[in-house]
Amino acid sequence: MTTRSSRATPAEPDTRTEHTFGASLDAASFKELFRGHPGGVAVITAEGESGPVALTATSVASVSADPPLLIFSLSGSSSATPTLASAETVVVHLLDEHDLDLAQLCATSGADRFGGAQPWTRLVTGEPVFGDVRAWVRCAIVSRMQAGDSTVLAAHALQSDIGRPTGQDEGPGALVYHNRTWHRLGPHSVHNA
């Protein structure tokens, strides 16, 4: 589309070409969009000055195998975030269907994660670790990035323990959170395209 000037003088340069993004997506639409996007379920723990902290996260993803790096994000609204975001090391527990109680405990605001409802201990390096989970990996935080009120962390995997193998037809199924519902994967959920 062009505009014409009714005056004979040369047109001024158009100074309105700076890139503008327009309005951003409103929070309700964004939440609706991502409610439909499933995520694996993890519980992340660290030792803070006031004791151990834990939260449930669906943002854990591997980003590189060599070096072994993973990422996750921490919501600014979680009381565990300041401790996790400033920790040198954390333990990321990767959960399966048998770990649903732990996932729910650490997703419940105000619940006492270390009160004994779920067995836990400390690694020799000091980090709290929940027992009997599908797998856990102890990591050193290597980078931090702010994103709004949230913090995105990159972590270097140091040590892991696999309690139960996954992907076996007979074994426990993976745990997935989707549309405010917990799901379990297994032979029953394979996509036979």
Add this chain to the structure above:
Amino acid sequence: MTTRSSRATPAEPDTRTEHTFGASLDAASFKELFRGHPGGVAVITAEGESGPVALTATSVASVSADPPLLIFSLSGSSSATPTLASAETVVVHLLDEHDLDLAQLCATSGADRFGGAQPWTRLVTGEPVFGDVRAWVRCAIVSRMQAGDSTVLAAHALQSDIGRPTGQDEGPGALVYHNRTWHRLGPHSVHNA
């Protein structure tokens, strides 16, 4: 635990308390660990100087609804990464079970993503967008963080389109990648704890 000195002179300060992480996890163990961690499936596109690019990612996660922010990571080994990592805007397609062909196309090294096997067009803002997907969201990249050879991006959601609702009993199921297998969620996969 305490140690005793057999000498009468004061003990030297212990200079060995500097934190050491020990060996990191080997790549094979790390891959085994994360094969068992499921992820939702997305295809990310951008317009580059040499044309449109696309890749399949299982690392997309929402990090904040207000402002509406999401993150994802790009492997250094993907040919689309330089274009996506330097783009000002991208389109993140959030897929369901009907989008499996698109997910597979954009996960296949060397495949021609824009050759016509999957219908696509351009938004008025120029970004390539695949048709008939569960949902897409156009985003502006707001932060970048290097993690090994990978790049982690934070993106601000600008505009979205939901083609199909999810989480309805009658509707299409969500698409999940786990242990080198595609899964679909639905009433059949709900975890009845």
